[in-house]
Amino acid sequence: MTVISGETIWNILEYLPVGVCIIDRDYTVHFWNSCMEQWTGKNKGELTGMDLREYFPRIKRASFQDRLGNIFTGSPPVTFSSQIHSYIFDARLPDGTMQKQQTTVLPLEHPSGYYAMFVCEDVTSLTEEIKAYREMRDTALIEMEKREKAEYDLNVANEDLLAYVSEATVRLKTPISLIEESLREILREAEWGDCDTEEMKTIVKLQIQVASTVVENLRELNEAIIAGKTEIPKAYRNMIQK
Structure with a gap:
């Protein structure tokens, strides 16, 4: 079995691609590796033997002190x-930025008591990726809510239009039938030779008024469509066209 010397272990810690710092209970620095030097700009000669705090x-900060204190009694990492x-x-x-x-x-066992070994990883890129993912997720959720609201509003608009067209169809269909029947009556009387000119004028004037009502209803329907109600059910469109 190969026994790894203490010096070899220190050399491994020195060149790990993570920051490593070892302190005693008094926060005196005993080890500060190359990665820590590169990240913080503080060399080991400056920090060794000094109070890390x-x-x-x-x-x-209390949030750090409370948890670090247990390390010096051999508690779990x-x-x-x-x-x-x-x-x-x-x-x-x-x-x-930081x-x-x-x-x-x-906890690092030592003859004079437990030391604390800090192993520090740079997770800046990972943190930014997580942040970007969350922002993308939140944006997607907002867009989904907007799309669902737009679909709901469209369905409501279509229902309103359907009700309006239904009502308009009934209003249009009745006077159109009356006009058709009156004109057929005039035509029959003319064919039989029983057509009274004054009576015919009265009937025509009346049907002109009815036709004006039809035109007004069509105008209202057109304005409703222009206002944003663009989806007209085919059955109602055909009924109106007839």
């Missing part, structure tokens, strides 16, 4: 989610 004051805490270590991105971090803190 003086360089990264967010750690002083704790995780600080980027969704809740955003970050622990100040690490600015090229655009000036890096989003997912940080897990593990």
